[in-house]
Amino acid sequence: MHIEPKQPTGKAPAKWxxxxxxxxxxxxxxxxxxxxxxxxxxxxxxxxxxxxxxPFGQTLHVVAGVALMGTRDGTVLVVTPGQTVYTPPGEEHWHGATPDDFMEHLALWDETPEAAATWLEHVSDEDYHRP
Known part of the structure; x- marks a missing residue:
């Protein structure tokens, strides 16, 4: 066993x-x-x-702030610190902060060199602002 070196914080790519x-x-x-x-x-x-x-699903655990998590059927979940959401394999979804507050979550998923995520179009303001 060993302690792994911390990698620097990185800015997320604008394409995703x-x-x-x-x-x-x-x-x-x-x-x-x-x-x-x-x-x-x-x-x-x-x-x-x-x-x-x-392809293998994703688990999201909200650490701080309030998260919004949406699915293609129009559902938008409001998720608070300490709550965990599981997205099944293949389910198209998005997640992010509310319009007024920062949000932090842990994202956990399994990947292989051939399969990690399928990235699609950006979320429209209409989908983001659903009640």
């Missing part, structure tokens, strides 16, 4: 996010058969992911 988002890698790629990834993700007010899905 709207607004200002920063990520810290907590658990990065490991030799097979390990597949777990975990990032701490911090969203500025109004920031959000693009629509995406994960």
């Amino acid at each position: 996010f709207t607004g200002d988002v920063w990520m810290d890698v907590i658990a990065g790629p490991k030799p097979a058969p390990a597949q777990l990834r975990c990032n701490r993700v911090r969203f500025a007010p109004g920031a959000r992911t693009a629509w995406h899905s994960h």
Whole structure:
């Protein structure tokens, strides 16, 4: 066992996010058969992911602020600190901060070199502002 060096905080890529988002890698790629990834993700007010899905699903645990998490059927969940949301394999979804507050969550997912996430279009303001 060993302590892994901390990687620098990185700005999330604009092709996958709207607004200002920063990520810290907590658990990065490991030799097979390990597949777990975990990032701490911090969203500025109004920031959000693009629509995406994960072939093995994704678990999101809100640490601070209030998260919005949406699905293609128009559902938008309001998720508070301490709550965890599981998105099943292949479900298209997005997640981000509310318009007025910062939000931080832990994102956990399994990936292989061939499959991590399928990134789609940016979330429209209409989808983001659903009641």
